[in-house]
Amino acid sequence: MANSHLWWQTGTIYQIYPRSFQDSNGDGIGDLAGINQRLDYLHSLNVEAVWLSPIYPSPMHDFGYDVADYVDINPMFGTMADFDDLLASLHQRGMKLILDLVPNHTSDEHEWFRESRSSRDNPKRDWYIWRDPAPDGGPPNNWLSFFGGPAWTFDEHTGQYYLHQFVTQQPELNYRHPDVLPTMLKNMRFWLDKGVDGFRVDVIWLMMKDELLRDEPPNPDWDGVVPHNSLRHIYTQGVSGIHDLIRQMRAVLDEYDERMMVGEIYLPNEELVTYYGRFHPNGANDECHMPFNFQLINTPWDAQTVRRAVDAYEAALPDNAWPNWVLGNHDQHRLATRVGPAQARVVTMLLLTLRGTPTCYYGDEIGMENVPIPPEFVQDPPAVLQPELAHLIGRDPERTPMQWDASPNAGFAPDGVVTWLPVAADYARRNVAQQESDPVSMLNFFRALTKLRQAEPALNRGVYTAVNTGVEDIFAYRRTANADFLVILNFGGGTNTLNLAHVAKRAEIAIATDMTRSGSVDLSNMTIYPNEGLVLRLTH
Secondary structure, eight states, rough: OOOOOHHHHHSSSSEGGGGGGGGSSSSSOOHHHHHHHHHHHHHHHTTTEEOOOOOOOOOTTTSSSOOOTTTTTTTOOOOHHHHHHHHHHHTTTOOEEEEEEOOHHHSSSSHHHHHHHTTSSSSSGBBOOOOOOOOTSSOSSOOTTTTBBEEEEEETTTTEEESSSOOOOOOOBBBTTTTTHHHHHHHHHHHHHHOOOEEEETTTGGGGGOOOOOOBOOOOOSSSSGGGBBOOOOSSSSOTTTTHHHHHHHHHHSSSSOOEEEEEEOOOOOHGGGGGOOOOOTTSSSSSSSOOOHHHHHSSSHHHHHHHHHOOOOHHHHHHOOOOOOOTTTTTHHHHHHHOOOGGGHHHHHHSSSSSEEEETGGGGOOOOOOOOOOOGGGOOOHHHHHHHHHHHHHHGOOOOOOOOSSSGGGGTOOOOOOOOOOOOOTTTTTTHHTTOOOTHHHHHHHHHHHHHOOOOOHHTOOEEEEEEOTEEETEEEEEEEEEEEEEOOOOSEEEEOOOOTSSSSEEEEEEEEESOOEETTTEEEEEOTTTTEEEEOOO
8 A cells, every 4th residue: 555545544434315305495305505515514423525325316216226327316316406506515515425326226117128118129138137026927047035025027029028137127237248337437436536536336246146046045144034145146146247346436436536436245354455456566456445343333332242242343344454444334234223222322433433434324323223113104125025024124214314402303304394204203302403512412422533533644544453352252453654543442231351461561541432441550459340431541
């Protein structure tokens, strides 16, 4: 890696789900003008970049991940002028904007697919993956949709099936056709020319499929719950040719200054790190700047298990590959719900002090939790299509409106408006306004931590070294650059006395999870309290 660190390496990324951040026009749905109204708040969080979930025109069968036009704005969210205003306002504040890019599939209402399904000999027919029925008239193979059922839908008009690994209305593009990738690259340039700073690329590892469309083998480890997991997806995920596609996408980004691409990839370490690509003498890789690292989302919340996961990821990273960490997003249950409210600050301290770029999810900074969604309000496609699994796979509970204040609708939308998803029942006591005025609130803890991270090279780019404590519930590690920090995280509900004299004799508390503990500590006889995290500046 080059000696200088870029913004996407040292900064914190903050994901906004636009439907749920701020409604500016009273329709119960968040929008771009609403986000623009809240930029001073975002700036106060000390985040470097804002990532927006999809804002393109879409019939919303999968809430924007079914794109009907890659180079326009959904009127639900505003106009291109609203987008331009938002981008300019972010840049004026020294912040970056990352857009969601969805290249694997389009909406069935995209003009490309309308042409493709119009006839078998249309020039765009093979932009998508069409096949004749099996001999029995059924789907061409056994591939399954993530959202339940076959990954194929029969088209009466042309007598063939088309492929979709998500909802029926999301046909998959055929990247073996020579015109598809160049067209997608042109779409990328449209936004890069506007000044967008990067892309989060949806399901980037699914973009190539087995040319022979072979049946996928059964998964011997399937637990019998989620049908999609019943197969080993060797012919739909990470298929040969995918890395060449990603290299060409990366080459477009490299035509511009300091733009970045993070790929959504759910894979084990040894496969995940291949998506950094090849490294060159200039220190740069040639695929994703960062393949998203989601492993802590699915790791049991146990100090030693988490330590092993962190150490294994660090060990798997190729030379010069920049790490990253994600603990929550629009597809995963809320952080505070997964680990419990008592551990919400500990998990936040972990995310913001590990080596690598952290990505935070809106509302986690105030400790928002999953919101139970009554059946009549369920919106998420997998939960609608498989109601018996809604409690396991439904993503509505983590997508509810941001809780700004104690007014009706939590300040997200005007009083009397029906919001697109219900507001959490606890909004009157858990909201930004209430936490602004409390110096030891979760929000002010988050700000203090991001400010410290921003100010200290040891925390935003320094070396990571795990530290043995001899205590099962404690995960500790050093972050070292020009200064030396020790992070101690108590994953348990008990008080522990630590002897860390092998690390240093004394340290100053830079920040504690309770926001009140301060001063100097003797590392040979140090108390760490239940559910406590400390960032210590070693004084030796």
